[in-house]
Amino acid sequence: MRQIFQEIPSTNERLRLQNPNLWDSILAFEQHQGRGRRGNDWVSPKGGFYFSICSPQHKLLPLIAGLSSKLSLESFHQFNVSLKWPNDLILDGKKLGGILCESHNDFAIVGVGINIVTSPDVPSSISLNDIGVSINLLDLADKFENILKRELMNFDSNDFFISYRKAEILLGKNVRWNGSEGIVIDITENGELMVEENNNIITLNAEEVHLEH
Known part of the structure; x- marks a missing residue:
C-alpha cells in the first residue's frame, strides 16, 4: 500500500x-x-x-x-x-x-x-x-x-x-576521508570501498569520502 x-x-x-x-x-x-x-x-x-x-x-x-x-x-x-x-x-x-x-x-x-x-x-x-x-x-x-x-x-x-x-564515479580517483587520502581501487563484494593508501590496501565501510580536485 x-x-x-x-x-x-x-x-x-x-x-x-x-x-x-x-x-x-x-x-x-x-x-x-x-x-x-x-x-x-x-x-x-x-x-x-x-x-x-x-x-x-x-x-x-x-x-x-x-x-x-x-x-x-x-x-x-x-x-x-x-x-x-x-x-x-x-x-x-x-x-x-x-x-x-x-x-x-x-x-x-x-x-x-x-x-x-x-x-x-x-x-x-x-x-x-x-x-x-x-x-x-x-x-x-x-x-x-x-x-x-x-x-x-x-x-x-x-x-x-x-x-x-x-x-561509480570514485573508481580510480583520489579521495580523502578522516584526514587520510588514497586511490579507490574497487568495491568489495560486501559493498565496502577498497582504497590504496600508502601502498596498503584498506577498506572503508561508512566513512564520509570526498573527491580530491
Whole structure:
C-alpha cells in the first residue's frame, strides 16, 4: 500500500512507526525533518521526490537502491546519472539526490530523496529542472519500486557489480576521508570501498569520502 502526503516531517520515520508490511511505501512532496546519513539534515523543499519503501534486508541495500534510482531516472530521459559511494546520485558532477537505508528488526526502509524542481541553495547541488527535465513523481515512484523489487528478487552478484562499477564515479580517483587520502581501487563484494593508501590496501565501510580536485 502506498500513502501520499503533500508534506510530512519524514517519510522514513512515518513508515517505520506504522509497522509496515513488505513493499508498503510513502511518497511526499515536501519534508520538514528529512534525514541523511549520520543523522545529517536532508533539505527537502517542496518540489522534490521524497519516497520511502519497506524492503527485505540485504547487505548491499544502499548500493542496490542507488543503482535502482539511477535506472529509474534514466528510463524517463536520455541522460547519465552516476553514483558516488555509498549513497549519492550525481548528475553533471553535482549532487542530484541521495539514499538512506535503515534496518528495523526483520525489514529495512529505503528512503530516496531526489531534487526534481528545486535543489538546496549550494553550488554542489543540482535539480532535474536545472537541465530542463520533468518527471511525474507518481510515475517515478512506480518505476523505482518495480526496479528495486527486480534487483532484490533476482539479485545476481556478477551482473550487479558490473552495472554498479560502470556507474561509480570514485573508481580510480583520489579521495580523502578522516584526514587520510588514497586511490579507490574497487568495491568489495560486501559493498565496502577498497582504497590504496600508502601502498596498503584498506577498506572503508561508512566513512564520509570526498573527491580530491
